[in-house]
Amino acid sequence: MRRTSKLARIAVGVASIALAATACGGTSSDSDSSSETSGDLGLAIAYDIGGKGDQSFNDAAYAGLQKAQKEFGYKTADIEPTEGETDADKEQRLASLAKQGYNPVIGVGFAYGPAMEAVASKYPNTTFGIVDSVVEGDNVASLVFAEEQASYLAGVAAAKATKTNTVGFVGGVDIPLIHKFEAGYKQGVADTNPKVKVVSQYLTQTAEEGGFSSPDKGKAAAEGQIEKKADVVYQAAGLSGQGVIEAAAKAKVWAIGVDSDQYQQEALSAYKDYILTSALKDVGGAVFALAESVHDDKPLTGVQTFDLKVDGVGLAESNPKMAEIPGLTDAVAKAKEGIIAGDIKVKTE
Known part of the structure; x- marks a missing residue:
């Protein structure tokens, strides 16, 4: 396993978020091409089962996307899963986002593991992130939590x-x-x-x-x-x-x-x-941390662990x-x- 890069300590609020925004776009039918669009559009996330509106895991990721969008003023995309989809469907989704020029591209959930392993090496100029799983790759950040x-x-x-x-x-x-x-x-x-x-x-x-x-x-x-x-x-x-x-x-x-x-x-x-x-x-914090690292031309890679020491996990007191x-x-x-x-x-x- 390659050396784990230093964790960026970044927190993002996970208070209530607006759920009115709709998912952007769909998947491309020609995602098997490995050519990438020049220029970075910004952050894209692909949701896990349950999608946006779960008031939990996926919505936390969306909060990170919203923060990045506001902070950096760039275009973002968030795409819902489809019922009964296969790993091939996930591959197509991730590849389509990379080909369009989104960077980073984040798969929200361990289910994206096989797809990211298959896709990341084909788009070396794109930083990929995966939440809740470890995927090897020079351009992949594995965002895991305690x-x-x-x-x-x-x-x-x-x-x-x-x-x-x-x-x-x-x-x-x-x-x-x-x-x-x-x-x-x-x-x-x-x-x-x-x-x-x-x-x-x-x-x-x-x-x-x-x-x-x-x-x-x-x-x-x-x-x-x-x-x-x-x-x-x-x-x-x-x-x-x-x-x-x-x-x-x-x-x-x-x-x-x-x-x-x-x-x-x-x-x-x-x-x-x-x-x-x-x-x-703090899935939102992890999503934002990766987006910020790419924006600053210092993309995080390797295993990034979010624990109590960095406020990556905790207990609400509201x-x-x-x-x-x-x-x-x-x-x-x-x-x-x-x-x-x-x-x-x-x-x-």
């Missing part, structure tokens, strides 16, 4: 907030990436109060089955956990997580959001009183009710300090 660290803090908060000593975890798809969320959460709960039980469920085995894009599945899973006395439910399920939050609000128990500060999301405002906090993952729960704020702050200092080693599995 999700387990933010999830640990969510577990601390859940253990302090529960009154039934039972909390829940809903994962969208049973894959290693989401295992990191579960592992960190369980460890945070256990380290805070070993008497608290964690009930876990994954919605699907594969993303194609709708684990990240089915609010009804999330709602049903959360309802089942609430029936088992869970009074705090943490979800790492993309768009499906909206169903988890809805179920928690209906039952008047706590939900913990993910990726973006879901307490601040306008589309979830009807449920905000029951969104205790969110495990933050709900004032957090401060009303005895010991919660202090416990989270202490845990954060311990992780950053290396005194707490958070598991990933």
Whole structure:
């Protein structure tokens, strides 16, 4: 593996964002040509399953695109996935954006891994970025996060907030990436109060089955956990997580959001009183960091890790009710300090 380049420490706000903008363009039918248009148009992102409007992962990426667009005043593009698409479809999408002259081109989600491996070498003058996966290439930046660290803090908060000593975890798809969320959460709960039980469920085995894009599945899973006395439910399920939050609000128990500060999301405002906090993952900051590096002619490449030390992950504090729960704020702050200092080693599995 090549030497990892130095991480640029850049934070971007992930408060509520406007969802009115539409996705730009489609895919080109002649993307197998490796010729690149001269001149850089600016940042382009290709969304993961669930697309824009998920109030979570993809919307966080869009916030980074908006910040780059405002900061640099250039043209941007954001393209939605299609239902049942193949790796070849993703290849065509990435290649089309590179050929048009967008730079950087970012695939939002690990599903773009195979496509980026196939495309990046054909467009050496374009910087590619991939979120949540590691792809080798001289012109590829792998934007990865310490999700387990933010999830640990969510577990601390859940253990302090529960009154039934039972909390829940809903994962969208049973894959290693989401295992990191579960592992960190369980460890945070256990380290805070070993008497608290964690009930876990994954919605699907594969993303194609709708684990990240089915609010009804999330709602049903959360309802089942609430029936088992869970009074705090943490979800790492993309768009499906909206169903988890809805179920928690209906039952008047706590939900913990993910990726973006879901307490601040306008589309979830009807449920905000029951969104205790969110495990933050600054996808928007990573997207902007890569865009800025290209704009400054110092493109980031290699593995770029966003963790607590660089504020790449964290725990939202926007709900004032957090401060009303005895010991919660202090416990989270202490845990954060311990992780950053290396005194707490958070598991990933």
